[in-house]
Amino acid sequence: MLPYKNLIIIDKKNTLPVYRQVSLQFISLIQEGKLSPGTLLPSTRVLAFDLQLHRKTIVAAYDILVSEDWADNLPRKGYRVSPDLPVVRPRSYNSKKLSPFANNANFDFERLEPLVHQVISLNKGPLVIDDGFPDISLLPTKVISEQFKKSLDNAARGKNTGFNLNEVSNFRISLHSFLNRTRGIDMGIENLFTTRGAQMAIYIAASLIIKPGDKVVVSEPSYFIAEALFKKLGAELIRIPMDADGMCTEELEKILKKDSIKLLYIIPHHHHPTTVTMSVERRQHLMQIINTHNFAVIEDDYDYDFQFKYDPYLPLATGDHGGNIIYIGSLTKVLGAPFRLGYIIATEEFLKAATTLRTLIDLKGDFIMEETVAGLINNGDLARHIQKTNKLYSQRCDVLSDLIIDELGDKITFTKPTGGMALWLKLKPEYNLLQVIKKANLKGLTMTGSSYCVGKDAHFNAFRFGFASLDEHQLADAVHILKKQ
């Protein structure tokens, strides 16, 4: 007899009735081949004693096995595993049978590869350089938790189950006023649509616009996840170089003279990855181009709220573009990873299609998180938090910039940005960035920021060093480790 005492474990916290737990575990034993077809099961009396259960519970469990053809009940002999079951039933998700979704199967599904800039496998050490994320230890956690509690209690009391995507939520109203105030974008509430972080905003906008074969212009280098998305959608990518004034609009004009494009993806403010902000001349030139050609523009302005000093560059979307520009932003850069909240600003017609697509993707938003952030906006907590963190990040940017110049000036070149949360550090060609990342990892430093040192982007030999989430000591420690590589 099998050691049922150890094989069949009753979990009192489990919502399943005990007799069902017993029968399920017998089925597992049979499926795993531990109980072969034809095996006699222990008598109900013996098993009840072994498992410290009532005999009726065991009878109920056995009866289920019989009713489901796993076992049969022999007169005067008791229960046994059905003799005509297939011998061993393998774990279906790791079966040796060829699944349509196996590596070597011939089934036609989309085998998307992992994104190449993230595949360097690193151990998580005590010190992490990220891509430019906020320092969440600065979050007003008490205020946020109280706001969450209030939102949840209100919803529960009123049996309020939130808003459908085609309704105007409290979050959308608060966000609308926040964006009008901070960006100077002149829009109605019907021009604002909320998403899960900026990524979903890019996904939705690009999915509605791009058809296989369409030409899409991006900068070189560009935000690699957006690039991967455009490629997945079947776009033919045209890459336009960046210089110290941003994307070279002269190149764009040249392309448009002989060819038409469907979409331009641009990050004019603190460009990702290079942190460059587009100059006034280039902006004016770009607006001219937008107004004379028929293509759509995604303006990704993920980093707008972090400007260390007065910066006269308003979003392109504030200008005269007749609705061609789809403006995308995010609160995740302000509040950090716990809050994946982004938005799209566009014409009403475009957002109607966006609403339907997001319904198909995820039905609706996280109601209580959205209400919580609406509260933070309305109480001024969000504005206060931005002011406070901006000051600190500005200092950290100074500290890191000085450290790099002093300690790594012979190996690294960079231009100090006017805001944001990261430096873009270019290694001189004689140093191999991939090797530096791997060696630094052995010293306890994990560089998880976007690094442009593999594939077609290998020649950049450059990486993002997020300074916002590290204090001055951590910044110094990280630079010292890098210096020794």
Added chain:
Amino acid sequence: MLPYKNLIIIDKKNTLPVYRQVSLQFISLIQEGKLSPGTLLPSTRVLAFDLQLHRKTIVAAYDILVSEDWADNLPRKGYRVSPDLPVVRPRSYNSKKLSPFANNANFDFERLEPLVHQVISLNKGPLVIDDGFPDISLLPTKVISEQFKKSLDNAARGKNTGFNLNEVSNFRISLHSFLNRTRGIDMGIENLFTTRGAQMAIYIAASLIIKPGDKVVVSEPSYFIAEALFKKLGAELIRIPMDADGMCTEELEKILKKDSIKLLYIIPHHHHPTTVTMSVERRQHLMQIINTHNFAVIEDDYDYDFQFKYDPYLPLATGDHGGNIIYIGSLTKVLGAPFRLGYIIATEEFLKAATTLRTLIDLKGDFIMEETVAGLINNGDLARHIQKTNKLYSQRCDVLSDLIIDELGDKITFTKPTGGMALWLKLKPEYNLLQVIKKANLKGLTMTGSSYCVGKDAHFNAFRFGFASLDEHQLADAVHILKKQ
């Protein structure tokens, strides 16, 4: 002179410096045509007095206008709006210029229509019949808020910014053990992937599988949002009738004799919308079919946790299918709208592609919400909540069923389900459901549940009546209003 005192409003809570707020508002006045090209601006002294600001602040604001070419500084005359600006700049998002995203524009983007089963426009009255949602007033809000606070504080203290989708999160570990315990699905952690609600799980799985022209089998009627998704992906839908034993697998077999299909979408347990549970014979037949043909299966088991009495139907995914079945479920039905958490169980190879696709869609999950729910699972709070609500929903199901038979038995037919949160009520042909919904709405009853009374589904003349979220008085009130229509 314009009434600048009323036109230019300084917001002390705003993070923008005051001089920038002033310049931004001047730019708006110019863009809106309120300040014409060439107009003289008030002297810095006068405006400083009007706005109760320091004169230097006004000078700084004007200097920005000059540096951005909105204004110029005339010797001995002061500042004026640049005379060579375009006269009026319209609101770009509602411009009269033809945007590529206007209704009548010729630009080729995907103009997704709103979903037809949700377009009946209703006023929100005091009494709402939903599609079958949990009663969130039963949530243990205190426990949840405490768990949220703990998770947020922990994350902030440790500067923990969460998990990437290719990492094993605490939530995934807790969910894995919960699912093994309750579903008897024999799988490893690599076979489980988390999403935003079941909808994103369906979206991801279907997007990876369906290519334009692929044949996809669904039931008739079927969950209309899944159907809309398959159509958007270009599938050719084949609809197979439902009867009291579930989807007619005999029909499926007939189709497969002459044709090959790419995907079967099935809800064997408490089918949406009809609430039918598939019989044992049909299940066995379906498993046979799955094992002799080469197609993928999405098993949508959104409602598994709500079974009013012992129900021997385990998911199809627990059987021997060699990895063909993609199993989808959700915690949103358990915890309600505040928690949009779903999952996919599938082969490791399939989930690798799912991970990349979800990265493109929304990068990562809501870290703190996921940690919060992991806590609820580990503490047994989730299991307790399921047990408690199941008991109450079972009572509400009884109450509503009796009410319908007593009060509406002459107009409505239905089969009482063995679990779940809704009844599927069929109106006799002489009653027009669309009219009933509209008239009831005038009496303060809002029927937001899926109603099958428009388009190709009009002949069903049936709707879902969610009973879980209403107490006995509300159920009685709703039935009384319906009786009078």
